Amino acid sequence: MTDVIVVGAGFAGLSAARELTKRGHEVLVLEGRDRVGGRSLTATLAGVPVDLGATFVGPTQDAVIALAAELGCATVPTHSRGKNLIRWHGKVRSYRSTIPKLSLIELLDVSRIQWRFDRLSRLIPVTDTWDAPAAQRLDQKSLEGWLRAVHAGASTRNLMAIMARVTWGCEPDDVSMLHAVRYVKAAGGLGRMLDVKGGAQQDRFPDGTQQIAQRIAAELGERVRTEAAVRRIARTGAGFTVESARGEHTAAAVVLAIAPAHRGAITFDPPLPEGYQALPAHWPQGNLSKAYAAYEKPFWRAGGCSGEALSDEGPIFITFDVSPSDDGPGILLGFADARTFDDLAPEARRERALACFTTLFGDAAAEPVDYLDHCWSAEPFAPGGPTAAVPPGAWVAHGRQLRAPVDGIFWAGTETADQWTGFLDGAVRSGQRAAAEVAAYLRS
Ligand SMILES: Cc1cc2nc3c(=O)[nH]c(=O)nc-3n(C[C@H](O)[C@H](O)[C@H](O)COP(=O)(O)OP(=O)(O)OC[C@H]3O[C@@H](n4cnc5c(N)ncnc54)[C@H](O)[C@@H]3O)c2cc1C
Structure with missing residues (x-):
């Protein structure tokens, strides 16, 4: 029997658990994947950490920036010196601000x-x-x-x-x-x-964003269990019995720190009030993919380009330069349109992504020393991202049920935040807010 079970070890769940632990509560975090971080996942490309999910932070994202600083995770400015490129109606042109050069x-x-x-x-x-x-x-x-x-x-x-x-x-x-x-x-x-400068893409973590989650998990130690997908939450007298892939656990309160769409995979006994049951089907996750190519040097910098580009032709429609330095390796990050990317075979995805990089940055982009991509729609557990793609009608019909607690059941996750919803910062804020709600509930 613990005070609080937190479902989900993304930035929201881990922030909630950290805050509750600080307040002196016993916490257990149950995560369905075999890792922590959720939509933050850092891999290695040409020996350099690259983020397959969340990458950037910027001014006014104070909650995640403070958390990262407390945990000793440093940021660097996103490279933005030089001309940006735009591929529009089949032509590649350059420009220097967020809004491209149009007529x-x-x-x-x-x-x-x-x-x-x-x-x-x-x-x-x-x-x-x-x-x-x-x-x-x-x-x-x-x-x-x-x-x-x-x-x-x-x-x-x-x-x-x-x-x-x-x-x-x-x-x-x-x-x-x-x-x-x-x-x-x-x-x-x-x-x-x-924007990059002054906006949400201003800075990034050279060691990746997932290290923030990993450091919180290390602090929490045995309180975090991975490969523990929660399937059923039953109310039992004063508390809850939570059934996960790693067994049954009991707690006085539960925080669900998962995307609204994923709430639908959990059975509640007794069932949640009607509006809560309907919400997951009406708040689907969007789908976004990423492709990275590594080169010996960021060759586009020598040509006066920033590495930032926009394209009206996919599958790569935005690029950034996330190279560690001028000396290399040079690393291009491309956001890929999931609709025309995710169903392709791995070799075809690589070919299409490199073709887009080549159209924008020239023939040198065709021969990377390393390549990596990631399709969030294909994740076997809790798929989708970056955030909920909320369709017409869903806010007015279901917004009320997004985060109003249901007698001992509390809701976190970036989608429930009022500031920087959809971002890492919103996730941290939502976890901290849910922790305060639970603490007040436990006191009463
Ligand atoms: C491609 C991409 C790019 C992005 N870029 C940025 C960026 O540059 N900057 C930024 O700030 N944000 C970015 N984001 C968004 C950011 O990643 C999310 O806002 C944030 O990570 C959400 O955190 P969360 O804790 O709310 O949810 P999640 O990270 O989704 O965490 C929820 C966790 O719950 C687990 N879970 C779900 N169901 C269950 C269950 N039944 N039992 C147990 N566990 C369960 C999941 O496995 C997951 O680990 C990006 C996201 C993507 C996908």
């Missing part, structure tokens, strides 16, 4: 839509979003439906599609306009969310 009319249209988007965000609170007078109207529309309603031009719609793919792992048609507006507001605006 004057296209640029004006992008600014107009950005202004309208920001103005809408003033109408939507990040807390109790469903109660806002404009909520119903915005939740009925998809992002694409809204863009068409305000007559956004083709280039603006293409740019917003790129944003949807990298942010939610879905197309603009698949995401509720209410979700889009709330999500961007929780990140501090479009600029803050999309």
